[in-house]
Amino acid sequence: MTLRLWPRSLAARTAFVLIAGLVVVQIAGLTIHALDRLDALHLAQTREIAMRVISTYRTVMMTAPERREAVLGELRRVPGLTAELAREPPAPDLPDTLPFGQRLLRVNLNLVPLMGVPHWHGLRILTDHARHLIIIGMRIPDGDWLNLSVPEEPLRPWHSPRFLAAFLLMTVTAAGLTLWAVRRLTAPVRTLAAAAEALGRDVNAPPLPEDGPLEVATAATAFNTMAARIRRFVQDRTELLTAIGHDLRTPITRLKLRAEFVEDDEQRGKMLADLEELEAMVSATLAFGRDARTTEPVASLDLAELLRTVLDEIGDTRPNVAPRLAYEGPPHLTVRARPLALKRALANLASNAVTYGGSAHIRLKPPADGVAVIEVEDDGPGIPSAELDRVFEPFHRGEPSRNRETGGVGLGLPIARNILRAHGGDVVLANRPMSGLKATLTLPA
Amino acid sequence: MEQAPHILVVDDDREIRDLLARFLEEKHQMRVTAVRDAREARRAFTNGHYHLVVLDLMLPGEGGLEFARWLRAQSDVPIVMLTAMGEETDRIIGLELGADDYVPKPFNPRELLARIRAVLRRAGDAPERRTELSARNLRFGGWTLEPARRRLLNPEGVEVALTGGEYDLLVALVERSNRVLTRDMLLDLLRGRQAGPFDRAIDVAISRLRRKLEDDGRNAQLIKTVRGGGYVLAATVERA
Numbered sequence: 001m002t003l004r005l006w007p008r009s010l011a012a013r014t015a016f017v018l019i020a021g022l023v024v025v026q027i028a029g030l031t032i033h034a035l036d037r038l039d040a041l042h043l044a045q046t047r048e049i050a051m052r053v054i055s056t057y058r059t060v061m062m063t064a065p066e067r068r069e070a071v072l073g074e075l076r077r078v079p080g081l082t083a084e085l086a087r088e089p090p091a092p093d094l095p096d097t098l099p100f101g102q103r104l105l106r107v108n109l110n111l112v113p114l115m116g117v118p119h120w121h122g123l124r125i126l127t128d129h130a131r132h133l134i135i136i137g138m139r140i141p142d143g144d145w146l147n148l149s150v151p152e153e154p155l156r157p158w159h160s161p162r163f164l165a166a167f168l169l170m171t172v173t174a175a176g177l178t179l180w181a182v183r184r185l186t187a188p189v190r191t192l193a194a195a196a197e198a199l200g201r202d203v204n205a206p207p208l209p210e211d212g213p214l215e216v217a218t219a220a221t222a223f224n225t226m227a228a229r230i231r232r233f234v235q236d237r238t239e240l241l242t243a244i245g246h247d248l249r250t251p252i253t254r255l256k257l258r259a260e261f262v263e264d265d266e267q268r269g270k271m272l273a274d275l276e277e278l279e280a281m282v283s284a285t286l287a288f289g290r291d292a293r294t295t296e297p298v299a300s301l302d303l304a305e306l307l308r309t310v311l312d313e314i315g316d317t318r319p320n321v322a323p324r325l326a327y328e329g330p331p332h333l334t335v336r337a338r339p340l341a342l343k344r345a346l347a348n349l350a351s352n353a354v355t356y357g358g359s360a361h362i363r364l365k366p367p368a369d370g371v372a373v374i375e376v377e378d379d380g381p382g383i384p385s386a387e388l389d390r391v392f393e394p395f396h397r398g399e400p401s402r403n404r405e406t407g408g409v410g411l412g413l414p415i416a417r418n419i420l421r422a423h424g425g426d427v428v429l430a431n432r433p434m435s436g437l438k439a440t441l442t443l444p445a
Numbered sequence: 446m447e448q449a450p451h452i453l454v455v456d457d458d459r460e461i462r463d464l465l466a467r468f469l470e471e472k473h474q475m476r477v478t479a480v481r482d483a484r485e486a487r488r489a490f491t492n493g494h495y496h497l498v499v500l501d502l503m504l505p506g507e508g509g510l511e512f513a514r515w516l517r518a519q520s521d522v523p524i525v526m527l528t529a530m531g532e533e534t535d536r537i538i539g540l541e542l543g544a545d546d547y548v549p550k551p552f553n554p555r556e557l558l559a560r561i562r563a564v565l566r567r568a569g570d571a572p573e574r575r576t577e578l579s580a581r582n583l584r585f586g587g588w589t590l591e592p593a594r595r596r597l598l599n600p601e602g603v604e605v606a607l608t609g610g611e612y613d614l615l616v617a618l619v620e621r622s623n624r625v626l627t628r629d630m631l632l633d634l635l636r637g638r639q640a641g642p643f644d645r646a647i648d649v650a651i652s653r654l655r656r657k658l659e660d661d662g663r664n665a666q667l668i669k670t671v672r673g674g675g676y677v678l679a680a681t682v683e684r685a
Contacts, residue, residue, distance in 0.1 A: 246529070250458050252551035257464035260472065260554050272553075279551055301604035305657055309606035312653060316608060316646070334603050339596070343606065 011186040018178045026171060041155045042104065049150050050108035053136055056083050060146055061117035083148045089124050090137040090147040102127065105134070120146075127152065188216035192223060199227050242289035245282045252279055284411040287344055288394065288418075296338040303333045303372065303443075307362050310346045314354055321354050324379075329364030335372060335445045337423055342443075345419040346374075348412040349427065349439050353378035357436055367445035371425070374441040382431035391429065392417050450496040450565055454479040455486045455512070456527065457505050465499070468554050469561075483512040490516065497565055499557070501527040501550070502539060510538055517543040523564045527552060540593045563613075566630070567620065583619050585680040586667055588658065590619055597657075605657050610650050618668060618678040625675045651676060 007013050056075060060083075063071050072083050102125045109123065122139035133149045140146055191208065198205040207227065208220040256275050262268040308327050315322035353360035357378020365373040383391065390396050394414040413427075420427050425443040432438050452475050456462050462479035469475040478493065480486045482504055490498070498516060502509035513524060526539045526547040536547050545564045548557045583590040587600035595612055597605050607615065617626060631647050651668060654660075660667040669677050 249529070249551045250461065254458070254460045254464060256551060257461065257468055257554050260468050261464075275551075282551075299604055300602060301606065302599070306606040309608055309611075312611075313608045316610065334601075339604050339606070 009186075010189055011182050014186065015179050015182045018182065019175050022174050022178065023171070026167070030167070038155055045153060045155070046104045046108050049134065050105060050112055052081055052150065053109060053138075053148055054112040054114070056081065056148060057120065057138055057140075057146060058114065058117050060085075061140065065142065081148060081150055083146060086145050086147050089122070089139070089145050090126060090135045090149075102134075105136075109136075185213075188212055188219070192219060195223060195227075199230070204231065238289045241285050245286040245289065248278075248282045252282065284348075284415065288411045288415050296341055298336050299339055300334055300336055301339050301342070303335045303337075303374075303445075304330055304364055305332065306339075306343060307346060307364055307374065310343065310350050311360060311362060313347070314351055314360065318354065321359065324359035325354070326361045327364070328362070330366055333364060333366065333372065333445070335443060337443065338419075341419045342423065345416040345427075346441075348416045349376045349441070352412055353380075353437070353439070356380050370444055372443045372445035374443065376439040376441070377432060377436055379436045382435060382437045383429070385431065388429045388431075449474050449476050451476040451478070451494065452561065453477075453486065453489060453493075453495045453498045455481075455483070455498065455504065455509070456501040457481055457503075465554070465557075469558070473558060475561075483507040483509070483515075486512060487515070490519070490522075495522055496568070497523045497525065497561060499525050499527065499561070500544070503527075503529055503550075510542065513539060513542050513544055523568045525557070525560050525564055527557075537593045563617075581684040584683040584685060585619055585622065585678065586658075590615065592616065607657065608650075608653075610646065611654055611657070614647070614650050615654055618676065619682055622678045622680055622682045625671050625677045628674045631676070 007016055059071060059075065060068055068085060072085065075081070075083055105125055106123065118141045120138040121141060122137075124135075124137040126135040126137075127133070128135055128149070132152045132154070134152050135147065135149045138146045138148070195205065195208050205227070207224045210217050210220045210224065212220075252275055256272065259268050259271040259275065262271060304327075307329070311325045311327055315325050350360045350362065353376050357380025359379050361377040363375040363377070365375070391410075392413050393410075395410045417427050420441060420443065423443055425441060427439055427441045430438050430440065452469060454462055454465055454469075454477055456465070456479070459481070462481070466477040466479045469477050478489055478495070480489050483506060486498075486500075500509050500513060500516075502513075504512065509526070513526070516522065516524065524544040526536070526544045527550045528536045528539065528547050529550060536549075539547060545567070546560045548560055581592070583592070589598040589602075590596075591598065597607055597612075597615065599605050614631060617631065628647065651670075655665055655668055658667050667678060667680055669679050671677055
């Protein structure tokens with residue numbers, strides 16, 4: 001449980017360490033100050049006691065012996081000091097210890113000038129801790145003891161309202177400054193994390209500003225260099241693909257023309273179907289390459305009509321599945337999007353549903369909170385839940401047995417996801433409770 | 446067409462040139478001259494008479510677009526472009542330069558044939574108007590067709606998606622507004638695109654178009670059915 005106190009964020013940890021250090025320094029400083037003050041207080045108190053004791057002693061000594069009791073009676077009326085004459089030294093049962101304070105008092109008593117009265121013959125200094133009294137016994141020259149007791153004022157070096165206010169002000173100010181400075185200094189780390197996150201989503205994310213403290217600027221430069229390298233790598237791969245796609249166009253065109261000279265109708269039909277499939281793969285590859293540079297302008301379009309058109313086109317080219325295509329939703333819904341790109345994304349998802357699931361049921365939900373939701377469902381076998389996210393990886397082709405029959409290069413879903421994300425939306429897949437797969441698309445509306 | 450139309454094919458790939466020439470000549474009774482690049486095409490065009498030019502935009506040397514510009518400056522001869530699949534910019538520029546139609550490469554020969562026929566037919570019936578068609582937007586009943594971008598905008602300027610067949614059909618109807626289009630003409634347009642029975646395909650496409658144009662099927666005002674098999678677009682079309 002104690003580990004829970006250790007904060008997780010860098011800023012909080014740094015602030016925690018700094019403030020803890022600050023508190024230790026504060027306490028040490030205050031202690032030194034208090035001890036110093038204690039000494040000063042002690043000295044002052046001792047001086048004052050010494051003055052009073054000596055002045056009482058002088059008064060007694062300058063008075064004739066028979067009148068001394070009466071004078072002492074008068075003196076007792078002043079609070080804070082009691083004095084009496086006795087045959088014995090004071091409280092012999094108390095230990096005659098000589099701690100620092102008493103030694104100080106003894107020195108002071110000897111420093112105050114007696115001015116004409118004889119010096120005492122003996123001196124005892126005791127402390128009655130129980131009653132907080134300092135007891136001083138002085139043997140006057142004729143043999144009696146003058147016993148005085150002075151209340152011992154407790155010394156309170158901490159006890160001052162100004163002291164407390166100053167302490168609080170210092171602590172709060174220092175803590176505030178620390179928090180501010182730490183947040184400021186750790187801000188570049190947060191920026192770096194955000195930039196790494198953005199790079200993961202989009203390799204063309206803007207570079208980090210290369211300024212600020214030296215270490216931060218160095219890290220930003222290194223990060224930008226890395227991002228540029230990744231971008232070049234992705235670009236090279238995409239360009240290679242695009243080049244292959246472009247080169248394949250000529251042989252496919254030739255083959256399509258040649259197929260027209262095949263006399264056997266059945267064979268010609270099959271050849272053309274194969275070529276259509278090949279062309280679809282090339283087209284997907286080129287579309288994937290094109291996504292890297294989305295230049296299509298945004299326009300207003302009717303999403304409901306677009307969805308129906310996508311289904312109609314599938315139905316026109318594959319009349320046998322036409323009865324299992326359905327659209328459900330409002331007749332019109334205007335959104336702002338890149339029309340060709342969005343159509344490609346929707347067509348990829350709908351044709352996947354038809355190819356792997358044998359049907360496509362598209363449901364458009366009117367926008368809530370500015371986001372339109374499109375669901376594309378099929379009645380196929382679905383896909384293993386471990387694959388649900390992996391199928392969005394470029395060139396991932398799922399289980400091989402399925403793809404051998406149906407073709408595809410594994411770009412349809414990555415293209416769809418790239419396009420939707422570029423629109424500020426997304427697409428996720430889920431298996432339906434009974435059977436089939438459901439693609440849920442979100443699109444800002 | 447009494448006389449076999451003469452087609453100039455410009456493509457840098459020899460195989461494609463030869464195969465396309467054979468396809469058009471042997472199977473579809475057209476005369477074809479096939480050349481390799483813009484330079485040869487210029488010479489051929491200057492020395493002969495052609496009904497239509499099939500032009501690959503991705504020519505080596507002087508590009509296809511450059512040649513199309515030259516060609517347009519010389520003549521009103523219809524041009525069908527072969528464009529790179531998915532290269533929107535080339536297609537739009539080509540149509541703006543005055544090409545009449547385009548087919549993305551790799552093309553389906555039958556679709557190319559359908560385009561050639563449709564463009565020839567169009568060239569046949571209104572030579573002076575045709576040259577203005579391709580790049581100009583067409584407005585009818587509040588709707589706008591933009592041929593350069595192959596899109597339909599509703600009166601609020603919102604794009605309404607069309608399938609390829611629907612688009613071709615609508616263009617045909619709009620270009621010949623207030624004239625009856627027979628089933629034969631419409632079939633020609635859809636051939637090469639549609640897989641199912643053509644008659645039904647046309648009826649389906651017309652009913653979808655009516656829905657998209659918010660033209661109530663029972664009481665259609667824009668696309669009217671003509672007794673005896675045909676359709677007519679009943680609207681004034683502005684070109685801008």
